[in-house]
Amino acid sequence: MARRAFGLLGFLAVATLVALAPHWVSDFRAFQLATVGIYFIAIVGLNVLTGYSGQISLGHGAFMAIGGYTTAILMANHGVRDLWTIPLAALVAGVAGFLFGIPALRLSGLYLALVTFGIAVSFPSLLKKFAGLTGGGRGLNLFGLPQQTGGGVSVKLARHELTNNDWLYYLTWTIAGVLFVLAWLFLRGQAGRALRALRDSPVAAASAGVWPALYKTLAFGISAAFAGVAGSLLAIAVAFVNPDTFPISLSITLLVGAVVAGIGSVLGRFGSYVGPLAGASLIVFLQAYASDLLRWIEKGIPLHADPKAPGVPAVIFGLVVIVVMLLFPAGVGGVLDALTSRLSRRSY
């Protein structure tokens, strides 16, 4: 009972912080935090796949691309309002994920990673090829379209006037919160137990009556749907898509973010939402502040490296990944869960 209360309290505390943040930060920072929300959604979805059903995907950037392009094509070519494209993007990406999940059943861990890697690498070429639909290399511009809520300038909401960036912030984080709660509801019951059983011991699960095929493909579909929503929101936020908006590095970045967040952290516990928050923040802010970080390090250790060199964020990112995997394989979420469980444990 106490644990439940603590859990709820923790969630409400974080939710409150998220709700109030735009008041304390600059307009542009709100935009950056909105992108954190986008990655949060993708990472939570990826955790459903990798943490719960034990399937590796190096190709979730492609599902984000499907969601993002669904939104862009509907907005630019069919005049659909941006908000209504979001559930559609989720549907299209979810179906694609579900369909991919079927042949994926035949592939074990490493080979699945390989195939999804191949998808992520070759997807941009496909997007460029079908230029009639996707706008090809030039991409699709969504800025200023009448379908864009607020026209990229400001949005009126319940007698408040929000700047475009604040609007994006609330949009992404509201959706993130809703999706997180939905995932929690779905996974706390039988489905969650079934998936974890499949991950830990497929044979035992099957003999216990769990139908592996259905649950695994369902996990793929849900995970892809989450990525699709993230991609859709990214398209809305940046107001521009082209094949390079969703490069191979995105898929790898997502997986890394999920790992840093903590794979397999039971959804609902403190680590399961703070972890993805940390992972998503790492992704967004490392790129922006890597050179500052390097300058700070240089004060102590002379590295003779040019802080403005383009490779610096990658080096730090790679180091972070390796260190986390070697020292904290359970990720930020795992560490936090271990700490908080100690807090809410009774002393006897």
Place this chain on the structure above:
Amino acid sequence: MEPAEPPLTQFLQQVVSGLASGGIFASLALALVLIYRATRVINFAQGEMATVSTFVAWSLVHHGMPFWGAFFLTLALSFVGGVALERVVIRPVESAPVLTVVIVTLGLAILLNGFTSVKWGSDVKKFPSPFPTRPIHAGGVAFSIQDLGVIAVSIALVLALGAFFRFTKLGLALRAAALNPEASRLVGVRVSWMLALGWGLAAVLGAVSGMMIAPVVFLDPNMMQTVLLYALAAAILGGMDSPVGAVVGGLALGVILNLTGAYVGFVGGTLRLPVALAVILLVLVVRPSGLFGRAAVRKV
């Protein structure tokens, strides 16, 4: 007004160019297969390791070392580097689940890619070729000595590797360690060091691959990124645990890519990567062990 080249000549030309690019895929595929055989891991950082080795070679040449001296020194340094990476980064996660190791190799790839950018800059550099680039003409088809050299090197490597595994004690130990670590330990094989040796050798193969591709596509930090996917496709096509398969798969893939690019209008120059992916999918669906691999039996 000359008519266009006869179709047969054009076809042969595409096949020959395909074999040439295939030779490059083959050498990187060999490295991947070696690590897979030794450690059951797909090393997603193989391409980036090769890039670093090639840049090291470039630096040596740039500072005045003659080409072949730099070449062999780079191989030695790559060997040491490969062993070091295995000891420091892979050993701690040797018995960890697949996902962990995949992530670690990915992190390594990201790290090395950034490192080459920082250390050597991102602009394109010229890399000397050990072979002259003069073309030879035979029946209207142009071969370049460089391309023949690349193919010859790949074949030589696989032969050398094969000989190493078959006829040396160390090679035997490596195979034993990969096949049955427990039993090998019992007979005194230092399994852990065998894995490091595998990584070292793979790094050497990768370095050769990098130094052969750089004269053709020019040296820059992202040189190996797409080659990695082609090499993975080649390894899958040939069979992940077969070195011969890696070379055959590489050559075959090069030809497939060129032919589909030239003759299937839909594919053209833009869909080469999806074709490689299609090859991977086709092989995994139809014959998962590839052309030369042994079918794995899954024990429950």
Place this chain on the structure above:
Amino acid sequence: MRKLLLAGVLVAALAPTALGATRSDPGVDANSILIGGTAPLSGEASAGAGVARGAEAYFKWVNAHGGVNGRKIDYRYLDDGYDPSRTVQATRQLVQQDKVFAIFNTLGTANNLAIRSFLNQSKVPQLFSASGATTLGRDFGQYPYTMGYIPSYAAEGKIYGQYVVKTRPKAKIAVLYQDDDYGNDLLAGLRKGLGGRARQLVAKAGYDPTATDVASQVAQLKGSKADTFMIFAFGKFSLQAFFAMNKLGWRPKITIVNAVASASGLMALPPAKSTEGAISIVFTKDPANPAWAKDKGVKLFQTVMRRYYADGVKSGYAAAGASSAYTMVDALKKAGKDPTRASLVNAATHLNERGNPFLLPGILVKTTPRDRFPVSQLRLQRWHKGHWNIFGKLLVAKP
């Protein structure tokens, strides 16, 4: 008495607005003007980074000599890796966070197109983009804040078509082109320049900028038995094309390589047999060409580069950047003592600049509100024994 005081206070408070004094636009303060842009500092197009660095060097030199109307120019450029989505994000950051006065010298066709709507909607000038995309200069009706700088690619393609028609009327042409807006722009111009002889274009092969190499396409083109080969490529792909020509033993009667790929540094890398005699256009004084060694403009260029960007002393890209920086300074001066974004765009659309030290002699940088192609004159040059040699007269290049 109190009423007078109140009136006085009101007048004092309202006077500035009453007199029509303008609030200064973002990015301008008493001491400096902040302009921003993006360039490919990394990635396969990183050879183009010189354009930004050359411009930066020139601005630093101008700052050291008094600046513009007493203000120093602060030019902030971010890396976009030639990726338009990164360009979008970086440009938004520059406009919304750093609050730049104008966007300048952004490199890349797709990159400029990606940010065009946003900038025009936010009324931020997008000036002297480092791209010859014809639409940048042509579509000012919809995008009044946007303008390119270098001769448009369509015009360049047209010049090549006209050259072939004049010198080898029976030529058969094969084209290797980058399959995007940039390459297709050149191709469209070529067709226009060939006019009625468009059928002489017997083969074309496109490549994707993410491809590993173009050897297969070059082999295809050689197979068409064309005797004229045009390379509409960028960065390492043009190098690969020359190498492939050499390997295949293909020696076309005319080889044309487009301007952006023709930097002396790049042309020196492939075997001489393949590049000898290649033709391109030029509009800057190439600092690597000994023919310009004694030219005052080039000497100035070298002084500036030695001081602020040593790697760029012989770089054609840096020269292109310096020339657009010179024009930017020109426009900023004309924008007045208290420049606003509107006054800057006005100055940029009324250019009449002679004597840009980094452009070829005789080139007049001229714009009007309805003619937004600042540099529209060029000359042809031929690569011979490791150098570019200019030949022929100054040509007009309009799309």
